[in-house]
Amino acid sequence: xxxxxxxxxxxxxxxxxxxxxxxxxxxxxxxxxxxxxxxxPKARINFEKFxxxxxxxxxxxxxxxxxxxxxxxxxxxYSETGEVVHNLEQCVGCGMCIMVCPFGAVVMLExxxxxxxxxxxxxxxxxxxxxxxTRRALCYCTPEDYENEGxxxxxxxxxxx
Amino acid sequence: xKTKVGVMGLRYLIIGNSAAGIFAAETIRGLDxxxxxxxISKEDCLPYSRCLTSxxxxxEISEEGMYIRNKDFYTQTxxxxxxxxxxxxxxxSRCVWLDNGEKVNYDKLLxxxxxxxxxxxxxxxxxxxxxxxxxxADAKAxxxxxxxxxxxxxxxxxxxxxxxxxxxxxxxxxVTVVGSAPYLxxxxxxxxxxxxxxxxxxxDGYRILLNTKAERILGEKNSNGRxxxxxxxxxxxxxxxCQMVLKAIGVRPNVQLVEGSGVFVNKGIVVDDEMExxxxxxxxxxxxxxxDDFLTGEKSVSALWPTATEQGIIAGxxxxxxxxxxxxxxxxxxxxxxxxxxxxxxxxxxxxxxGLVLKAVEPKKSFYRKFVIKDGRLIGMIMVGNIEGxxxxxxxxxxxxxxDINYLNYLLTSPVKYHGYFPTGEGRE
Ligand SMILES: Cc1cc2nc3c(=O)[nH]c(=O)nc-3n(C[C@H](O)[C@H](O)[C@H](O)COP(=O)(O)OP(=O)(O)OC[C@H]3O[C@@H](n4cnc5c(N)ncnc54)[C@H](O)[C@@H]3O)c2cc1C
Ligand code: SF4
Ligand code: SF4
Numbered sequence: 001x002x003x004x005x006x007x008x009x010x011x012x013x014x015x016x017x018x019x020x021x022x023x024x025x026x027x028x029x030x031x032x033x034x035x036x037x038x039x040x041p042k043a044r045i046n047f048e049k050f051x052x053x054x055x056x057x058x059x060x061x062x063x064x065x066x067x068x069x070x071x072x073x074x075x076x077x078y079s080e081t082g083e084v085v086h087n088l089e090q091c092v093g094c095g096m097c098i099m100v101c102p103f104g105a106v107v108m109l110e111x112x113x114x115x116x117x118x119x120x121x122x123x124x125x126x127x128x129x130x131x132x133x134t135r136r137a138l139c140y141c142t143p144e145d146y147e148n149e150g151x152x153x154x155x156x157x158x159x160x161x
Numbered sequence: 162x163k164t165k166v167g168v169m170g171l172r173y174l175i176i177g178n179s180a181a182g183i184f185a186a187e188t189i190r191g192l193d194x195x196x197x198x199x200x201i202s203k204e205d206c207l208p209y210s211r212c213l214t215s216x217x218x219x220x221e222i223s224e225e226g227m228y229i230r231n232k233d234f235y236t237q238t239x240x241x242x243x244x245x246x247x248x249x250x251x252x253x254s255r256c257v258w259l260d261n262g263e264k265v266n267y268d269k270l271l272x273x274x275x276x277x278x279x280x281x282x283x284x285x286x287x288x289x290x291x292x293x294x295x296x297x298a299d300a301k302a303x304x305x306x307x308x309x310x311x312x313x314x315x316x317x318x319x320x321x322x323x324x325x326x327x328x329x330x331x332x333x334x335x336v337t338v339v340g341s342a343p344y345l346x347x348x349x350x351x352x353x354x355x356x357x358x359x360x361x362x363x364x365d366g367y368r369i370l371l372n373t374k375a376e377r378i379l380g381e382k383n384s385n386g387r388x389x390x391x392x393x394x395x396x397x398x399x400x401x402x403c404q405m406v407l408k409a410i411g412v413r414p415n416v417q418l419v420e421g422s423g424v425f426v427n428k429g430i431v432v433d434d435e436m437e438x439x440x441x442x443x444x445x446x447x448x449x450x451x452x453d454d455f456l457t458g459e460k461s462v463s464a465l466w467p468t469a470t471e472q473g474i475i476a477g478x479x480x481x482x483x484x485x486x487x488x489x490x491x492x493x494x495x496x497x498x499x500x501x502x503x504x505x506x507x508x509x510x511x512x513x514x515x516g517l518v519l520k521a522v523e524p525k526k527s528f529y530r531k532f533v534i535k536d537g538r539l540i541g542m543i544m545v546g547n548i549e550g551x552x553x554x555x556x557x558x559x560x561x562x563x564x565d566i567n568y569l570n571y572l573l574t575s576p577v578k579y580h581g582y583f584p585t586g587e588g589r590e
Contacts, residue, residue, distance in 0.1 A: 008581060048578040057579030066552065069184065069474065070467040070493075072212040074229035090226070092216055095495040099504045100467065101552035104579045108502070108549055 001082045002142050003061045003120065004130060010137035013054040017129035017138055018043040024121060024128045039111035044118040045129055046104060056137075058129075059084065059105040059118040067097035067106065067117075086117055170195045173480060174257065174265060176247050176418070177273035178202040179211065180469035181447025181476070183230065185271050188477030190238050196481070198240045199265060201257070204296060205244025207232060212466055214300035215324035218307070219331030227297055247274075250422045252440045257418075269442050269480040272419065272430060273473065276412035276448035276464055280316070283408075285378030290390030291406045294325045303328075303407070310334050310405040314393045316375050317409035318345045320496060325407050327498075330367060337368040337401055339375055339393075349494035349505045353522065354529050354543050361499040361527060373397055378406055412464055414449040427451055429462040434486045436476035444480055446472035455489030455559070456508060456540055463490040493555060495548070501527045502548035506555040507541035508533055516540070517566070521573045530573050537563040550577030 019031060021043040026034035034041050045058045065084045067076045075090035076097055093113040098106045106117045120140075121127040130140040139146060173189050175182045178200050186198055209227040216222045235242045245259040256266045278293040285291070290310075292303050303325075311334065315326045318340025326336045344355035359369050374396045380388040392402040414429035425431045425439040429451035436444045436452065447469035454461040468490045478485040495504045509531070511518070516535035522528070528546035532539060532554075538561055542554045554577060557564060 046578055048576075048580070050578070050580045053581070055578065055580050064474070066467075069470040072210045072229075072466045073226075074210070092213065092222065094212070094497060095502050095504060095548055095551075096467065097552075098502075098548055099493055099495040099506070099551050100555055102556035104550035104553045104577060106549075106552070113497075113500075 001061065002140055003083070004058050004118065004127060005139040005141065005146055006056045006058060007137050007139065008053050008055060010135045011054040011056065012135055013047075013049060014134075015047055016132040016134065017045050017056065018047055020128040020132035021045050039109065042107050042109060042116070044107060044116060046107070057103045057105050060103055061120075066100035066102065070096040070100045072096055083120060085119060086115070088114055088116065091115060168482060169193045170197075171268040171481075172196070172266060173198045173269050173271070174267035175200045175271045175273060176202070176257065177275055177447070177449075178204070178208045178242070179273065179275055179447070180466050181273035181275070181450075181473035182271065183208050184470040184473035185273065185446060185477035185480070186240055187238065188474045189481045190240075192478065192481035192483055198238070199243065199267075200235075200240055201243045201245055201247055201259070201265065203244070203246040204298075206297065208234065209297055210466070211295060211297070212324075214294055214297060215328035217297070217300050218304050218325070218328030221331065224297070224301075247418050250419050250424065250443070252422055252424070252443060255442075270444065271476050271480060272424075272438075272443065272445040272449060273447045273469075274415040274418065274449045275469075276414050278408065278410070279413040280408045280410035283375065283378060285380055285390070286408070288378060288380040288388045288390050289383065290404055291378060291408065293408050294321060295412070306405065307332050307334065310403075312337070312401075312403040313405040313407060314339060314375065314401055314403045315407045315409060317411070318342060318369070318371065319409060319411070320346055320349065320494065322407070322409035323496070323498065325409055326367060329405070329407070330365070334405070335366065335368075337370065337403070338362075339370045339373050339395065341372065341374050343372055345369070345371070346494070346496070348492065349496070349509070350503070351509050351531060351543060353520070354503065354505075354531070354545050357524065357527055357529050357545050358498050358501075358503065360524075361501055365499045370395070375406075412448065414451075414462060416449060427460065431460060435479040435484065436472055436487055437479065444476040446476040452487060453489040455491040458489070461490065463492065465490075465493065467493055488559075491555070491558065495551075501546060503543070503545045504548045504551040505541075505543040506551070507539075507558045509541045509543055511535070519566075519569055519573050532569050532573065534564070534566070534569065539564050539569065547576060550579070553577050553579055
C-alpha cells in the first residue's frame with residue numbers, strides 16, 4: 001500500500017498541495033471555477049505555520065485506525081489493500097472520527113453535514129498534491145520504500161495505537 | 162501487528178453482534194483463518210449501529226442506513242450466525258445454553274451482550290405511547306407511533322435522550338426534555354457548554370427542564386380501549402400534555418446470563434487488561450464489561466461506541482492468542498446539537514481548587530473551549546463550535562505527556578492543527 005508522507009524540513013509553505021487538492025475535490029475540476037462553487041471545496045490536506053516550520057496533516061491510513069473504531073456508521077473502513085477509506089454515502093457527520101484522529105486529518109464538510117479526508121485519489125496514478133509539490137516535501141510511496149530509500153527525516157508520521 | 166503466537170483452529174463463540182462483537186470477530190478472523198467463529202445474538206438481524214436509531218426516527222437515514230456491515234458479512238468472514246437468546250453460561254462444560262434448550266460449545270467465549278435501558282419504576286409506564294430507545298425494533302416502534310404524536314416528553318437529558326429528542330423534533334413533534342441533573346449530558350459537558358447547547362436547543366423550539374423529574378405519566382382510554390399517554394406530571398407540580406413519553410434515563414449491563422457461572426460481576430462483568438474475566442477463556446467487552454479507566458486506573462463501565470470497538474479488538478487479539486493489553490477506557494463523546502458540534506474527552510470537571518482550567522467562550526458564535534490540566538498534563542477538554550482537530554487533543558490526553566501551557570493557551574482560540582507533536586511510530590505491540 002502506498003500513502004502520502006510529509007517531510008516538514010523540505011516544505012517552504014507554498015501551499016501548492018492545498019490548491020491541487022481543492023481543484024481535484026471541486027465539482028468543476030477547475031481552480032478558477034472552484035472558487036465560485038457552493039459549498040467551497042475544502043482541501044483534505046491541512047496546513048499551518050507553527051514554530052517557524054510548516055506543518056501539514058494528511059491521513060496516514062493508520063494500520064489500526066482510531067477513526068475506523070470510532071465511526072458509528074461503518075463509513076470509515078479498510079479497503080482490501082489496507083487503505084482507510086470513507087464512504088460519504090453512509091456518513092452522518094457525527095464527528096466521532098474527528099474526535100479521535102491523532103493527526104487532525106478529517107475535515108468537516110459543514111454544508112453536507114458529512115466529513116471527508118484524503119482518499120489518495122484512486123483514479124490518479126500519483127495524487128495531484130504530490131505532483132504539485134516542487135520541493136518533494138510530499139512523498140507517495142510504500143512504508144518500506146520510505147524507510148529503505150532514506151527519505152524519512154525522523155519527523156515523518158506513521159501510526160497505529 | 163499480525164505476528165501471531167498460539168494455536169489456530171479454535172472454536173470461538175461471541176455473544177452479541179454489535180460494536181464489541183463485530184470488531185472482535187473481525188480481529189479473530191484476521192489472526193486465525195481456520196478457526197470456527199460462531200456469533201449469537203437475540204437480535205436476529207444484520208449488525209447495525211444503535212447510535213443511528215435516532216437518525217432513523219428522524220427520517221435522516223433509511224433502515225438500511227443503520228447497518229454497519231453489508232448483507233454478505235457473515236459469509237464473507239466465515240462466521241456462523243445464530244439468532245437466539247443465551248440464557249446461561251456453563252464454564253465447567255465449556256458451553257452456553259440458549260433459551261430454546263440448544264447448546265453451543267466453545268474454546269474461547271466472548272460476552273458482548275451490551276446494556277439495556279433502565280429506569281426507576283414510574284406510575285403509568287405500561288401505557289401505550291411510552292417508549293425506550295435502544296434497539297432498531299424500539300426505533301421502528303417509535304417511528305410507527307410518531308404520526309399520532311404532536312407533543313412528546315423525553316425523560317433524561319443525556320446523550321440518548323437528546324438524540325432521541327432530536328429524532329422526534331425532526332418529525333415536527335414539539336419536544337420537552339426533562340432531566341434530573343443540573344445540566345445537559347452531564348458526563349460529557351460542563352455547566353457552561355451545557356448553557357451554550359440549551360440556548361441552541363431552545364432557539365430551535367425544544368423546551369429544556371433541568372433539575373426536574375417526572376412523577377407520573379397520565380393516560381386516557383383511546384379508541385381501542387387501551388390506556389394511552391395523555392400527559393406527564395412533574396415534581397414541580399406542572400402538567401405537560403403529550404402523547405408520547407420517551408424514557409432515556411440510563412442503561413444497565415446485560416449480565417444475567419453469567420449468574421451462577423463464577424464470572425465475577427460488580428457493576429458490569431469485571432475484566433483484566435486482556436479483557437479476560439475472572440474465569441479462564443471467558444472474555445467480555447463493550448457496554449457489558451467493567452474494565453480499567455485510562456485516567457483513574459479504576460474499574461469502570463464505559464457505555465460508548467469507540468470503547469466497545471477497542472475492547473472488542475483487544476479481546477479478539479487475546480482470544481486468538483496474540484497478547485495485547487487494553488490501555489484503558491477514555492471518556493470520549495461527540496454530538497451534533499442543532500448543527501453545532503460538541504466534542505469532549507477525559508475529565509471535564511475537577512473539584513474546585515484542583516488542577517488548572519483554561520477556557521474560551523464566544524456565546525454569539527456558539528463557540529466554547531475548555532482544557533483541564535493537572536500536574537502539567539492535559540486530562541480533559543471540551544470543544545463546542547469548531548471541532549476540527551479534536552483528535553489531536555484527545556491523543557494528547559492519551560499520551561499523558563507534559564504539555565506547555567502557552568501552547569494550550571494558543572490552541573484555546575486557534576483552529577487545532579497538527580504540529581508534529583507526536584514522535585514517529587507510536588505503536589503498541
Ligand atoms: C440511541 C442511542 C444513541 C447512542 N449514541 C451514541 C453516541 O453518539 N456515541 C457513543 O459513543 N455511543 C452511543 N451510544 C452507545 C452505543 O450504542 C453503545 O456503547 C454500543 O452499542 C455498545 O456496543 P456493545 O457491542 O457493547 O453492546 P450492544 O450494542 O448493546 O449490543 C449487545 C448485543 O448483544 C445481544 N445480546 C444481549 N443479550 C443477549 C443474550 N442474552 N443472548 C444473545 N444475545 C444477546 C444484543 O442483541 C446485541 O446484539 C448510543 C446508544 C443508543 C441506544
Ligand atoms: S485516524 Fe486519522 S490519520 Fe489515521 S486513518 Fe483515520 S483519518 Fe487517517
Ligand atoms: S462523521 Fe462520518 S465517518 Fe466520521 S465517525 Fe461519523 S459517520 Fe463515521
